[in-house]
Amino acid sequence: MTxxxxxxxxxALANRLDELGAEKRELYLAKLALLMAHELGDAPRAxxxxxxxxxxxxx
Amino acid sequence: xxxxxxxETQSLYFTYPHFDPxxxxxxxxxAAPVAIVGAGPVGMTAALALAKHGVRSVLFxxxxxxxxGSRAICVARQSYHILEDIGAVDPFLEKSLPWTTGRTFYRxxxxxxxxxxxxxxxxxxxxxxxEQQYIEEYLWEAVVREPLIDMRWQSRVSGVExxxxxxxxxxEDPLGTYRMQADWLLAADGARSAIRQMRGLRLRGENYxxxxxxxxxxxxxxxxxxxxALFDPDCRRGGTILVHKQPDNIWRIDYQLHxxxxxxxxxxxxxxxxxxxxxxxxxxxxxxWDLEWWxxxxxxxxxxxxxxxxxxxxxxxxxHIVPIFGVRGLNNGLADAHNIAWKLAFVMQGRAGxxxxxxxxxxxxxxxxxxxxxxxxxxxxxxxxxxxxxxxRDAALNLALSHPFAGELANPRQMTPYTYADSPAVSAxxxxxxxxxxxxxxxxxxxxxxGFLTDLLGGGFTLLSFDEGLAQGVADLDLDVVVLDPxxxxxxxxxxxxxxxxxxxxxxxxAARWMRATPETLRAAYVRATAGESx
Ligand SMILES: Cc1cc2nc3c(=O)[nH]c(=O)nc-3n(C[C@H](O)[C@H](O)[C@H](O)COP(=O)(O)OP(=O)(O)OC[C@H]3O[C@@H](n4cnc5c(N)ncnc54)[C@H](O)[C@@H]3O)c2cc1C
Numbered sequence: 001m002t003x004x005x006x007x008x009x010x011x012a013l014a015n016r017l018d019e020l021g022a023e024k025r026e027l028y029l030a031k032l033a034l035l036m037a038h039e040l041g042d043a044p045r046a047x048x049x050x051x052x053x054x055x056x057x058x059x
Numbered sequence: 060x061x062x063x064x065x066x067e068t069q070s071l072y073f074t075y076p077h078f079d080p081x082x083x084x085x086x087x088x089x090a091a092p093v094a095i096v097g098a099g100p101v102g103m104t105a106a107l108a109l110a111k112h113g114v115r116s117v118l119f120x121x122x123x124x125x126x127x128g129s130r131a132i133c134v135a136r137q138s139y140h141i142l143e144d145i146g147a148v149d150p151f152l153e154k155s156l157p158w159t160t161g162r163t164f165y166r167x168x169x170x171x172x173x174x175x176x177x178x179x180x181x182x183x184x185x186x187x188x189x190e191q192q193y194i195e196e197y198l199w200e201a202v203v204r205e206p207l208i209d210m211r212w213q214s215r216v217s218g219v220e221x222x223x224x225x226x227x228x229x230x231e232d233p234l235g236t237y238r239m240q241a242d243w244l245l246a247a248d249g250a251r252s253a254i255r256q257m258r259g260l261r262l263r264g265e266n267y268x269x270x271x272x273x274x275x276x277x278x279x280x281x282x283x284x285x286x287x288a289l290f291d292p293d294c295r296r297g298g299t300i301l302v303h304k305q306p307d308n309i310w311r312i313d314y315q316l317h318x319x320x321x322x323x324x325x326x327x328x329x330x331x332x333x334x335x336x337x338x339x340x341x342x343x344x345x346x347x348w349d350l351e352w353w354x355x356x357x358x359x360x361x362x363x364x365x366x367x368x369x370x371x372x373x374x375x376x377x378x379h380i381v382p383i384f385g386v387r388g389l390n391n392g393l394a395d396a397h398n399i400a401w402k403l404a405f406v407m408q409g410r411a412g413x414x415x416x417x418x419x420x421x422x423x424x425x426x427x428x429x430x431x432x433x434x435x436x437x438x439x440x441x442x443x444x445x446x447x448x449x450x451x452r453d454a455a456l457n458l459a460l461s462h463p464f465a466g467e468l469a470n471p472r473q474m475t476p477y478t479y480a481d482s483p484a485v486s487a488x489x490x491x492x493x494x495x496x497x498x499x500x501x502x503x504x505x506x507x508x509x510g511f512l513t514d515l516l517g518g519g520f521t522l523l524s525f526d527e528g529l530a531q532g533v534a535d536l537d538l539d540v541v542v543l544d545p546x547x548x549x550x551x552x553x554x555x556x557x558x559x560x561x562x563x564x565x566x567x568x569x570a571a572r573w574m575r576a577t578p579e580t581l582r583a584a585y586v587r588a589t590a591g592e593s594x
Contacts, residue, residue, distance in 0.1 A: 030454035038464055 060128075062328055062350050067127040071277050071351045072307040073192045075124045078212035080232040087230075087237050091117040091209070092407060094228055094241035096216045096254055099126060100191065101375030101392035102247030103198040107145035108400030110207040111518065112565070114407060117239070118208055119230060121215040125199070128352040129190035129275055131389035132305055137476045137501060138390045139183040140513060140567055141397045147201040154193055154306050157184035161286040163469045167293060167341070170459035171466035176475075180548060181504050182511040188284060188305050190275075191389070219244065219257050219371070226370050243403055244371045247396070252377035258368050262361035262380065264431070269442030270316045270357045272325055274335050275309050278348035287342070288469065290456050294337035299441045302342060309351060312338050315442060316355075326355050358382030358438050360431040366420045372399050379427040382434040391430060394476070394566075395423045401519075401565035405589060410519070410537055412590035418484040426477035437471050476501040479568055486562075486584045491574030495554030502567050505549040512549050515541045516563060520585070524560040524576065525550060532578025536585055538562075564588060 020028050037046040061067060068075040081087060093109055095102045098120035106118045134155065142148040163171040175185035202208050211232070218229030218238075225240050246254035255262075282304065289300040295314060303311040312335060316325050324330060331353050339348060362379040366372060375392030399419050405411035443449035452468075459466035479485050479499035488497050496503050502523075505512040515521075517539025524530060530540040543549045545557045553561060553572075560576035561569055562584050571584030585591070 026450060027454055027457065030450050031458045034451070034454055034458055034465060035462065038462070 060326060060328075060353050068124060070128075070192070071349055072309060073190070075192070076196075078123050080213035080234055081211050082234075084234065087211075088239050090225070090240040090242075091115065092241070093117075093243045093245065093403065094119070094216075094226075094239065095245045095247055096228075097246070097248035097252075097375075097377070098195075098199075098202075098210065098212075099247060099249055099375065099392075100131070100194050100198060100389055101396050102245070103195070103202050104141065104145060104393050105245050105247060105374055105396035105400050106208045106210075107147060107198065107201055107205060108141075108397050109404055110205045111145055112401055112404030112408075113207070114400075114404045115207045116209070116245075117241070118202070118210045119214040119216050120210075120212055123213050125192050125195040128354060129192060129305065129309070129311070130354070131191045131194070132188050132303060132311055133390075134187045134189060134194070135390045136181065136183045136185050137567075138393045139187065140501075141393050143513075144397070144567070145201065146204075147198055150197040150200065151187070151189065151194075154197075155187035155189035156284040156304060156306055157187050158284040158286065158304075159185050160283075161288065161471065163288045163290065163466065164292070165290045165456040165459060165469075167289075168460060170456065171463070171469050173470045180506050180511075180552070182513060183504075188303055188311075190305055190307075190309065193306070194389070216248070216253065219254060221369060224370075242370070242407070245396075245399065246371055246373045246377045247375050247392075248377050250376040250380050252373070254371065255363070255373065255377055258371060260363055260368060260373075262363055264359065264361035264380075266357060266359050266361075269438065269444075270322065270325075270355060271313045272316060272331060272334070272353060272355050273311065273313045274331055274353035275305070275311055275351040276335060276339075276348045277308050277351050278310060278339075278344060279308060279346055280304075280310060280342075280344050282342075288471075289338075289341065290469070291453075292338075292341050294341040295334070300338055300341075302338075314338060322355060326353065358434070358442070360434060362424060362427045362431075366395075366424055367416065372403075372416075372419060374399055378423070379430075381427065381430045382438050387430045387434070391423075391426060394426065397566050398423055405519075405565075410589065415484060415590035418479075418482050418590070422479040422482045422484075425479065425481065429477045433472070440469065484570065484588050484590065485568075486571035486587055489573050492554050492572065495552065495572070496569055498569050498571050500569055502561070502563050502569055503552050505547070505552040507543070507547060507549055512552075513567065516567070517541075519565050520570070520588070521563045522560060522581070523549070523553070523563060525555050526558045526560065526576065529558075529560055529576055529578065529581070533581050533585075536582065538585070562588065 017025050040046050093116040095106050095116050095118045098118050106116045109116050159175050159177045161173050177185050214230050214232045216228050217231050220227045225242050226244050228239050284304045287302040298315040301313040359380045366378045374395040381387050402415050439448055443452045455465045455468045485499040520538040522538050522540045525543050525545045527542050558575040560573050562571045564570050570588035
């Protein structure tokens with residue numbers, strides 16, 4: 001994926017999260033995570049990403 | 060519980076019999092080979108299974124009739140094999156409603172339809188719905204036909220002491236108190252087992268979050284026998300509801316209570332009526348309905364550490380309490396009874412060594428722990444215990460509206476029977492097989508000639524051999540031999556070759572199998588399966 005494409009996705013997510021509002025944001029992200037993991041089609045990779053995304057949250 | 064004005068046994072569809080205590084008092088104290096405490100479904104099954112192997116028993120129950128209300132309603136395929144084996148299955152087949160399909164709804168929209176495995180090679184359907192009163196009535200009818208069972212109603216066992224090679228029971232009935240000696244005791248006295256307390260034993264395990272009210276209603280409602288699970292329905296946001304069809308126009312409705320709902324409030328008749336009415340509206344029932352019975356339960360996973368205590372064996376709810384989502388409470392209890400009955404009979408008759416009895420706990424407690432693992436999974440989906448589980452559950456249900464793969468997470472995966480792979484009485488697998496059931500598993504069904512594979516089994520051990528010559532080398536062993544055709548459906552299901560053989564136990568579990576069987580290997584497996592001496 002090119003840096004420009006990453007940026008497009010980043011912006012789409014930001015806009016979507018604002019549109020949805022605080023109440024639905026969490027549910028939406030959980031759905032998205034499940035859907036993307038399924039699309040990825042690689043369970044070990046998905047599990048590794050689930051762990052990676054939890055890094056540095058306290059920084 | 061029943062509506063105001065009706066007693067615990069005043070049912071809309073079932074007439075409860077009344078049983079007297081034993082009138083003929085002579086011989087009540089005579090020693091018995093086996094005493095069974097509790098004539099619930101599990102105790103009666105044990106008595107019938109013992110009788111089938113020629114063992115006499117005395118069966119006690121404190122009550123004067125069957126259990127109040129319809130408790131367990133889902134009876135699994137393997138239990139029908141057990142009911143057949145003990146000679147009781149016919150009325151069950153006539154009365155019960157077979158089913159294979161479940162549908163799951165989220166906020167009123169269907170997100171999943173699943174089918175439990177079934178095919179023309181199966182003699183019985185994966186599941187049958189029937190009220191527990193009928194289960195007990197039909198078992199009772201078989202008990203009455205059986206001269207080897209001495210059934211005593213209104214007879215409470217109030218004491219048990221160990222004696223030399225026996226136990227001594229104290230029994231109280233309305234006409235008096237007496238003592239009786241028995242060589243063995245089966246405690247089938249239910250979840251609040253008095254025997255368990257008398258022996259100083261405790262169930263251990265966990266209580267889950269989540270309480271359910273179960274209510275039976277009678278109504279003309281046009282829907283096939285399909286299990287419906289409603290997640291987050293309009294009538295009870297945040298809750299889960301199950302709907303099952305039973306015979307006699309009875310419908311079972313289970314609904315989850317919210318955390319802030321009080322038990323005592325929830326089971327007040329007017330509140331049950333109100334909730335049931337809203338559920339019926341949700342499922343589109345507009346006609347009349349009558350409230351039959353209701354109760355409350357929570358999902359526990361509790362078991363004894365050891366199902367054996369000297370000459371006492373615990374079977375059914377006295378040994379384990381499982382959450383009912385897995386519909387294993389009753390089914391597991393029947394398998395306990397079937398398991399211990401043949402072992403006890405064989406040991407008492409000198410057909411097996413005493414250590415065989417020590418395989419009961421690993422086999423049946425193993426089955427319970429397996430249920431716990433599965434039930435914890437479904438409990439976490441039905442009743443998420445924490446915010447993380449709740450969020451992911453809701454995300455899965457919501458995603459399932461557009462993506463069916465997520466709906467599979469709601470599949471309860473009603474379990475297949477447990478495999479006794481780690482049992483001391485089961486032989487290691489033959490690595491020569493590629494496929495088929497492993498030792499410890501239940502024998503799968505197949506069509507053979509005009510009937511089914513299980514129809515060919517003998518009363519004790521059976522050798523299924525694809526090689527006609529094998530039988531001659533083991534003619535002295537206590538088993539029936541069935542020769543099967545290497546080209547048959549059975550050969551396919553068993554992944555068998557022209558010299559293969561399976562040794563099947565009296566409880567339909569596989570004791571051993573060989574790709575190329577010899578009399579020597581067969582003999583060794585037989586010795587292991589019966590904890591016997593090498594012959
Ligand atoms: C409200 C409720 C709902 C349930 N729903 C389901 C379900 O949907 N699916 C499912 O699979 N399971 C369900 N179960 C569990 C199922 O009913 C039990 O697993 C099943 O009844 C166990 O059978 P049992 O024979 O071990 O014990 P029980 O049926 O409890 O029988 C024990 C018997 O022992 C007798 N007894 C007790 N103490 C003594 C004594 N000291 N002397 C003599 N007799 C004694 C009692 O009178 C009783 O008849 C439910 C249970 C309850 C309570």
